Amino acid sequence: TDEANEELSMKIKAIDINKIIEVTYYDGNKYIKVEGKVNKIDRLNRRIIIDSKEINLFDVISIEIV
Numbered sequence: 001t002d003e004a005n006e007e008l009s010m011k012i013k014a015i016d017i018n019k020i021i022e023v024t025y026y027d028g029n030k031y032i033k034v035e036g037k038v039n040k041i042d043r044l045n046r047r048i049i050i051d052s053k054e055i056n057l058f059d060v061i062s063i064e065i066v
Contacts, residue, residue, distance in 0.1 A: 011063045015041060015048070020066040023050060025059040035066065 015021060015038055022035040036051035046057040 008060065008063065011065070012041075012043075012048075012057060012060075014065065015063070017041065021050065022064045022066055023048070023055060024061045024063075025055050026061060027059065031061065 017038055017040065019038050020036065021038055022033065024031055024033045026032075034050055034053055034055070036053070038048065038050055039052065040049040042048070048055050048057060048060075
């Protein structure tokens with residue numbers, strides 16, 4: 001929904017490098033939940049790197065700051 005997308009977008013904007021977050025995303029076959037430290041945020045290419053795992057922000061279902 002539009003509300004869920006807006007909420008997710010606001011959470012993405014609140015993320016900083018070195019914060020510990022939990023991300024649930026869809027990898028094409030299943031949902032995966034990852035928790036770890038944010039190494040890099042590439043807002044231009046819509047990617048986030050958590051503990052060396054690169055995740056496309058278009059695939060993200062939820063983000064929680066731990």
